[in-house]
Amino acid sequence: MSTATATGMRGQAGNGSALLLVLKLRTFIALIAVTLFFALMAPNFVSVANAVIISKHVAINAILAIGMTYVILTGGIDLSVGSIVGLTGMVAGGLLVHGMPLAMFGVVIYPNVVEVILIALFVGTAIGAINGLLITKLGVAPFIATLGTLYVARGAALLLSGGATFSNLVGKPELGNQGYPVIGSGNLFGVPISVLILVLMALVAAYVAQRTPFGRKVYAVGGNERAAALSGVRVDRVKIAVYMISGFCAAVVGLIVSSQLVASHPASGETFELNAIAAAVLGGTSLSGGRGLIGGTIVGAFVIGVLSDGLVMMGVSEFWQMVIKGLVIIAAVVLDQLQRRLAANTRQG
Amino acid sequence: MTVVLSAIGITKAFPGTVALQDVDFDVHAGAVNVLIGENGAGKSTLTKILVGVERPTLGTISMLGEKVSFSSVRDAASKGIGIVFQEVNLCPNMSVTENIFLGRDITRAGFHIDRGAQRARAAELLGRLEHNIDPDTLVADLMIGQQQIVEIAKALAEDARILIMDEPTSALSASEVEVLFKVIGELKRAGVAIIYISHRLEELIRIGDYFTVLRDGRLAAAAPREEVSIPWIISKMLGSENVLPKRPPAVPAGPAILEVEHLSLPRRGAGMAVDDVSVTFRTGEITAIYGLLGAGRTELFESLYGLRGGATGSVRLEGVELGSRSVNHRMKAGLLLVPEDRQRDGLVQNLSVGGNLGLASLRRFTRFFSISKAAETPLLSQVIDQLHIKTAGADAPITSLSGGNQQKVVIGKSLLTQPRVLLLDEPSRGIDIGAKAEVFNTMRDLADQGLAIIYTTSDLKETHGVADRILVMAYGRITADLRAEEATDEALVRASTYQFDTAAA
Numbered sequence: 001m002s003t004a005t006a007t008g009m010r011g012q013a014g015n016g017s018a019l020l021l022v023l024k025l026r027t028f029i030a031l032i033a034v035t036l037f038f039a040l041m042a043p044n045f046v047s048v049a050n051a052v053i054i055s056k057h058v059a060i061n062a063i064l065a066i067g068m069t070y071v072i073l074t075g076g077i078d079l080s081v082g083s084i085v086g087l088t089g090m091v092a093g094g095l096l097v098h099g100m101p102l103a104m105f106g107v108v109i110y111p112n113v114v115e116v117i118l119i120a121l122f123v124g125t126a127i128g129a130i131n132g133l134l135i136t137k138l139g140v141a142p143f144i145a146t147l148g149t150l151y152v153a154r155g156a157a158l159l160l161s162g163g164a165t166f167s168n169l170v171g172k173p174e175l176g177n178q179g180y181p182v183i184g185s186g187n188l189f190g191v192p193i194s195v196l197i198l199v200l201m202a203l204v205a206a207y208v209a210q211r212t213p214f215g216r217k218v219y220a221v222g223g224n225e226r227a228a229a230l231s232g233v234r235v236d237r238v239k240i241a242v243y244m245i246s247g248f249c250a251a252v253v254g255l256i257v258s259s260q261l262v263a264s265h266p267a268s269g270e271t272f273e274l275n276a277i278a279a280a281v282l283g284g285t286s287l288s289g290g291r292g293l294i295g296g297t298i299v300g301a302f303v304i305g306v307l308s309d310g311l312v313m314m315g316v317s318e319f320w321q322m323v324i325k326g327l328v329i330i331a332a333v334v335l336d337q338l339q340r341r342l343a344a345n346t347r348q349g
Numbered sequence: 350m351t352v353v354l355s356a357i358g359i360t361k362a363f364p365g366t367v368a369l370q371d372v373d374f375d376v377h378a379g380a381v382n383v384l385i386g387e388n389g390a391g392k393s394t395l396t397k398i399l400v401g402v403e404r405p406t407l408g409t410i411s412m413l414g415e416k417v418s419f420s421s422v423r424d425a426a427s428k429g430i431g432i433v434f435q436e437v438n439l440c441p442n443m444s445v446t447e448n449i450f451l452g453r454d455i456t457r458a459g460f461h462i463d464r465g466a467q468r469a470r471a472a473e474l475l476g477r478l479e480h481n482i483d484p485d486t487l488v489a490d491l492m493i494g495q496q497q498i499v500e501i502a503k504a505l506a507e508d509a510r511i512l513i514m515d516e517p518t519s520a521l522s523a524s525e526v527e528v529l530f531k532v533i534g535e536l537k538r539a540g541v542a543i544i545y546i547s548h549r550l551e552e553l554i555r556i557g558d559y560f561t562v563l564r565d566g567r568l569a570a571a572a573p574r575e576e577v578s579i580p581w582i583i584s585k586m587l588g589s590e591n592v593l594p595k596r597p598p599a600v601p602a603g604p605a606i607l608e609v610e611h612l613s614l615p616r617r618g619a620g621m622a623v624d625d626v627s628v629t630f631r632t633g634e635i636t637a638i639y640g641l642l643g644a645g646r647t648e649l650f651e652s653l654y655g656l657r658g659g660a661t662g663s664v665r666l667e668g669v670e671l672g673s674r675s676v677n678h679r680m681k682a683g684l685l686l687v688p689e690d691r692q693r694d695g696l697v698q699n700l701s702v703g704g705n706l707g708l709a710s711l712r713r714f715t716r717f718f719s720i721s722k723a724a725e726t727p728l729l730s731q732v733i734d735q736l737h738i739k740t741a742g743a744d745a746p747i748t749s750l751s752g753g754n755q756q757k758v759v760i761g762k763s764l765l766t767q768p769r770v771l772l773l774d775e776p777s778r779g780i781d782i783g784a785k786a787e788v789f790n791t792m793r794d795l796a797d798q799g800l801a802i803i804y805t806t807s808d809l810k811e812t813h814g815v816a817d818r819i820l821v822m823a824y825g826r827i828t829a830d831l832r833a834e835e836a837t838d839e840a841l842v843r844a845s846t847y848q849f850d851t852a853a854a
Contacts, residue, residue, distance in 0.1 A: 211461055211462045211464075212454075212456075212460045212461065212462060213452075213454040213456060213460070213462065214460075216443075216447055216450075216451060216454060216462070217451075217452070219440065219442060219443055219447075220440045220443065220447075220451050220452075222442070223440030223441060223442035223443055224438065224439065224440045224441065224442075226438060227438035227439055227440055227451075228440065228451065228452070229422075230402075230422055230434065230438050231422070231438075231451045231452040231453075231503075232421065232422045232423030232426060232452040232453070233451065233452045290440065290441075290442035290443075291442050
């Protein structure tokens with residue numbers, strides 16, 4: 001009986017599958033379409049310089065979206081990432097400009113750039129851990145828990161400087177903390193460092209998601225939490241881990257952004273969380289959890305990046321850009337529903 | 350046969366109830382160890398203890414003479430205890446292979462999943478189960494029976510020495526059951542101890558080697574196959590005490606009011622949840638529908654009430670065809686369903702007793718777009734009196750009431766809509782014995798007032814004591830229709846496990 005069914009299913013897969021394939025690859029097709037459109041419509045769009053600029057813009061959103069994808073895969077959401085971007089940037093800026101005052105000894109310690117980076121990454125990851133603990137141990141809904149940390153982290157960023165900007169983050173030779181701007185503006189073999197960071201993080205994230213037991217557990221928790229728990233998966237740990245990953249990714253972005261500007265501004269990163277969610281959803285991640293790919297998210301981030309930069313180059317007003325971006329996201333979700341219904345029909349009929 | 354696991358004096362207390370009391374259970378290697386009991390007898394609590402989901406309050410478990418305790422599912426699994434749950438517990442978004450190895454991936458260097466090895470092992474396990482399901486198939490694309498096979502493969506992947514199967518056949522077709530029994534035979538020869546839980550007595554007699562019967566959380570009997578027969582199981586399972594004194598009907602059953610003809614409802618996937626049911630209910634009569642979990646009782650009620658779109662057939666209330674009418678129309682026509690899960694479907698926790706009672710019939714107290722206290726109060730107190738609801742008043746919070754009284758509020762809410770036919774899905778679930786008696790008395794009173802009362806139950810003791818007429822459902826069909834005084838326990842239990850030859854289709 002099962003033999004008949006299996007072959008039957010394989011046979012049917014042939015039929016409606018052309019359309020299904022188009023729908024499955026829709027984000028990729030959209031990326032190509034958008035790129036072709038601007039290549040024809042916007043002068044100077046096709047150039048190495050422009051590609052580098054777009055990639056640098058995309059890197060910021062895409063790195064955030066990687067962490068967001070992990071969170072959404074477990075069925076959660078992380079609204080706090082934009083604020084973590086602001087806070088970690090301020091932590092790094094503060095350490096470079098004012099150092100770490102140790103009141104009891106009456107001295108100020110100036111950590112070097114590597115130490116600054118590690119401290120900022122630690123802060124971001126720790127906020128992620130707090131999110132995870134609130135959600136798992138105290139049972140706060142992810143939306144609410146991360147909404148809370150969104151405000152707390154933003155407030156903390158403002159408190160660090162009293163609302164002011166830490167500027168000129170170049171360090172001083174006598175303090176041994178020079179070199180910070182390299183993260184945001186440096187190049188290696190002509191490729192911006194931030195883009196290299198994106199590539200590295202995307203590869204690791206995709207590998208972990210697809211080929212490690214941890215990745216499997218992430219998908220399992222999002223697919224059927226009860227079944228995962230009964231299979232011996234420690235659901236709480238998996239959830240805490242994904243929020244830590246998200247916090248870590250946000251800290252990386254906080255460093256890149258403040259380094260690019262050679263200044264950290266406490267309002268930096270506002271609404272970044274929404275762009276990250278948009279990239280993940282555009283890339284095919286299901287908000288109900290258990291479905292999505294890192295690769296899809298990266299392509300989604302590129303669609304958003306190419307779209308906004310292209311529209312700028314065409315001279316479309318910022319207001320229209322927002323309308324267009326919104327419509328694209330809605331269209332992506334509608335197509336996603338269509339694909340699922342079609343896939344279900346192919347299965348049954 | 351060696352005893353591979355021995356549980357002695359197991360007691361499990363939950364706040365308010367004792368689920369298991371001083372139960373001994375021996376598990377024999379290379380044999381099918383059957384665990385039987387009615388719903389609520391403590392079978393699932395015992396299995397949960399054996400797989401590390403729950404910890405016993407008292408008692409010891411030893412494996413091959415060595416004392417053990419299981420701190421988690423993972424811990425029990427590492428000691429060779431696997432389980433196939435009654436409901437399928439798989440991640441639909443993942444492939445067959447990924448599900449089989451979830452939580453115990455085969456890895457290289459501790460983090461790199463060896464997909465090739467996993468796929469090969471998955472294929473081997475599925476082959477051993479005589480199911481050549483493609484290991485890369487998404488679980489969501491499999492039929493329920495195939496998913497069950499994946500569950501078994503998942504348990505086998507652990508090299509389980511003890512395999513617990515909780516009603517593994519409840520979702521399987523007859524041919525799939527045969528395959529399962531072959532697999533069980535193979536596992537037995539390989540020395541695996543199987544703990545088998547089922548309500549289907551014919552099945553148990555066929556494959557069981559050792560029988561353990563639980564009743565009300567206690568060990569009722571334990572015996573090897575040679576000493577066991579179906580009547581023996583039934584008598585041990587039910588005991589002798591009869592808790593509910595029967596009250597004879599005050600008025601004889603009246604005319605037919607609800608006529609059902611050829612009602613069918615397809616099950617999701619395959620088969621029928623309700624299979625060609627034709628039956629007539631009369632006023633003043635209490636009808637019990639007895640059956641096992643999944644027999645189609647809830648689906649029958651929901652079809653009658655218009656909650657299931659796929660239902661076909663004819664339902665007539667006082668001669669008027671309800672056909673495709675909405676729930677709202679059926680309510681107005683006088684048909685009412687009191688749902689099984691009253692916490693979820695029946696009560697609004699943040700409203701008062703009166704707020705809940707009046708919720709379904711607000712129109713009756715509404716005057717010029719606002720609720721008239723003057724119109725509401727007498728109706729509410731009338732219902733509270735009629736059903737003897739013990740409450741400080743209509744304004745008391747619903748949560749201040751006991752389970753039985755909460756259930757009466759749900760019934761009272763239905764009565765305020767002035768129904769003619771009342772469908773009660775498991776009205777006694779989760780309430781204590783005294784409250785049960787009160788709820789059943791209430792049902793008797795309502796029948797005496799000329800309502801047709803139809804209720805479902807999984808508890809044999811709640812059929813004779815209450816109903817005038819007993820229907821038995823199995824596999825979506827009505828397999829017995831008896832007067833209460835004619836129905837013997839054995840006849841009812843046999844009818845509830847009756848297997849049709851057509852099940853293979």
